Each structure stands twice: as structure tokens, then as C-alpha cells.
Amino acid sequence: MPDSTDTDGLTVGQVSARLGVTVRALHHWDEIGLARPSLRTTAGYRLYTAGDLERLHRIVVYREIGLGLDRIQAVLDDSTADVPGALRAQRHQIAERIERLQRLSAGLDRMIDAHERGLLLTAEQQAAIFGPQWDPDGPAQARERYGDTTQWRQYAERSASRTAEEWQAVADEVADLDRALAKAMDAGVTPGSEEANHLVERHREVFASYFPLSRQMQVCLGRMYEADPGFAAHYDGIRPGLATWFRSIVDAAARAHGIDPDTATWQ
Template sequence: MQPSESPHRTPAAATMRSTPDTSDVEGLTVGEVSARLGVTVRALHHWDEVGLARPSLRTAAGYRLYTAGDLERLHRIVVYREIGLGLDRIQAVLDDSATDVPGALRAQRAQVAERIDRLQQLSAGLDRMIDAHERGLLLTVEQQAAIFGPQWNPDWPAQARRRYGDTTQWQQYAERSASRSPEEWQAVTEAMADLDRALGDAMDAGVTPGSPEADQLVERHREIFASYFPLTRQMQVCLGRTFETDPGFAAHYDGIRTGLAAWFRRIVDASARTHGIDPETAAWQ
């Protein structure tokens, strides 16, 4: 530590001395120091204002000039700032003889290690999010077969991405998929299978579209489907239409009960009407 940087100096001693003639003064201007150390002129001015790094000299015109000792102090400030110490902590390290410098650095190292761990977690999360947007499902082929059953085609997620990859719903689906474990996918699959059985049982029992029992099943479908992406009532009407007319979906529902695809569409349409939605004009929105 330079004598002029003694932690016991008074505010008066800490002020810069002026010199009326700079012809024989060796010192660097703020701009020159900025270029040498890679810090902004604004930062140097701020450090001067808060008393962290005051240049020892001034020209007759009042311009700051930094000495070799000033540069050494500034270099230490830059190093400590790079490792994440705040300005108050830096000043204590430089000027307070009672400060436990190794202890302060160990504490900072612990904080840096925590940040590194957090950044590594964020990086892993970003990798999963990217994969989910590109693949849809972050499950192995074996996991997909075990969860979704032998009729599941592992190519379906890729086909869905090619068809819907630019939609908001695909993005929402990917974001949910990125954070979902195989066990959570299993729970979603089981909930949907339970609903399918409940739909078949309700149709067999003669539940009529528009009845409280039918409306409850429609709401249950919307809640479970939200595991993929939020489903508005209008979007649900469009899905019901698709379930009846698309051969693949119709085969799934009619495989549970003959005529279930058409019945499901009817209960969805009836529920929509009670909420002021005309199923004939409903759009995907």
C-alpha cells in the first residue's frame, strides 16, 4: 500500500494537491488511464467522486492526472471488481487494515461458486428447452412406448412439429414438455385414459349433451388437455370437430365405444352454447 493511501489519512489529506505548472509533472490523463485499464471515463470519475480512486495530481486547468501509485490502486480495483466485489467492499479491502482480505476473497469465491452452479442449471434448462422446441417430447423411444402404449408412433412428435411448430400452442407444449418428467407424463396419460373411460361409460349410461354430467366431462377434458397447452372453449369446439372427422382421432374414440367421437363432439358443442359460443362459427382462438 502506498503511504498516500494510508487507511488513517484524514479527508483533508485525501484531497488531491494542485500544481500550477504541469510541465514537469509525470501523469496520465483520465482518457489515457481509461485506455490502459479498459475502464470507462465515467467509471473513473465515479470512483474519484466516491473517494475510491482519486488521482493525486491536477493540472493548472483542473484536469485530473494519475501517478504510477494511482495506477497500481486502479489496477487492484479493476481486479477486485472483475471477481465481483462491490465498490464498498473493494474500498474496505484496500483501505481498512482490519479487513480480513483472504476471508473476503473466500466469501466471494463461495458466492461465485453458487452463481456458477446456478448458471450450469440454467444452461441445462436451456438445453432442455431447445430440445423440447425441436423434438416436442424429451423421452426415449422406450419411455414413449412404456408410457403411451404399443400403438404410439415415436414419429408423431416430429410430424406435429413440422405441422404446428410455428404456432403458439406448440411453443406452450414445448415449454411444458421441457420441465416434465417421465413420471409426470405417465400421470397425464393415465388421467386422459381415465377420462376416455368415463366418456364411454357416460355415453353408455345415456348422459345427454348439455346436462350437468356432460358439462362436467367437458370441463374435465379442458383441464387435462391444459397439460399440453391452454385450451379455450372455442379451441375445444374445434378439437371436438377434429376428433369426429379425422380418421386417426375418430378411430381412437370409436375404439373405446362405437360412436364416441360423434357423441364427444355433441357434448362439447352443447357446453359451448351455454357459454355463448356458436359451434358452427367457433375458431381456433
């Protein structure tokens, strides 16, 4: 390389600042022969000329659109390289990446809405799926009460990806379970029996549509179903005494697994 005075060209640091490229990257490109500075000072320091900067600008652009360094070198140095073809192929990859990012953005929007609203359904859809007695303000009230809990986050993640048809399937499973509970109580199924324990397990499985339910958490739910006026009205509206009977079979199943229902906590 020809010598130069200290005032000719730009130093590595100056080029780094001008192009927004790290000094380390410039040194690497120099080492692999992708972009070597054309000049040296009398003290041996490398300097970049205007031609070097032009090449570096092209490298930065090609790298920004996703070309690898080997491909960039071929585009710059191989006279037989199909530059338009390489750029078209890269444009196609970028278009696919944009489409993926747009899908990701839409998914994130749904996730945000689900965390804030709970159900991503209109009031009309909620009434059609959950029945005319359903309170469309219920999810907002639940968020206000439970929005800081792990279970609300789990519920929101499920809700974000669930369609109206899938919510209908969940509602149908819940209704089938309610009917099975009422039928079992009418038949005199006793707490702790095999049939009662099967219904308790089925309840945990169905409830997992909202969030995973441990046995201790299920005991707490059983208490709430009996004590909370809204839940008690729902179950006792199906069969008088159903809320208390359901709690009794949950407590019996918990005892069989070494859990004291009187001391069980939400965990």
C-alpha cells in the same frame, strides 16, 4: 496535489480506454475517494500515475469478482481488513453463482430441446407411457405442423420441466377420461346434461397438461377428433361412434356458453 506537465501520467480518457472502465465510473471513484488521480496538469486536469493505475487494476479485479465499492475500499485502505477472508467469502458466492448458472444452462438446454422435439423422452419411454400404438415420430410431425403457434410454445414449456413419471400421470388422466367418456356414452348421457357438461370441463382440465384450452378451441378439437382419421380411429377404437358423441357434448356445452359451434375458431 503536486502540479505536473501535460506529458506526465495518463488522462481520464486514456485510463478509461486502457482499463475498459467508463469515464463516469472513474469520476465517481474519484469523488468517493476510492481512486483519486495523484497529479494535475498546470491547466488543472487530473492525471493518473503508475501507482494510481496499479490501484485501479485491483479495483477492477475486485469489482469483477463481485465486491462492492465500500468493501473494495476497506480491502485496499484498511490495514486490519481480512483480505484473504473477504476473497474466500467472495469465492464461495461465485461458486454458488456458477452452480445456479449451470442449472439455468441445463434448463435452457431442455427448453431448446423441448421446442425442437416436443417430448424429451426416448422412444422406449414413450411406448411404455403412451402404449405400443404410440408413434414416436408424432411429436416431430406435430412440431412441423404447429411449431410456429403459441400453443406449441406453451406445450414445449410444460414438456421441458416434465419428468417421465409426470408424463405417466398425464397419460393416466387421459386414459381415465377416455374410459369415463365411453361409460357415459354407453349409459346414454345426453349432450347438454349436467353429466355431459362435467365431462366437457374435465376434458379441458386434462388437456391443460398440454396447453390452456379455451371453449372455442375445444370446439375445434371436437371437430378434428371426428374428422381426422387418426383421432377418429383412436376414439372409435374405444367405442364405435365415440368421436361423434364427444363432439356433440362439446358443441352443446359451447352453446350453453353463447358460442356457436358452426362458427367457432381457434382462439
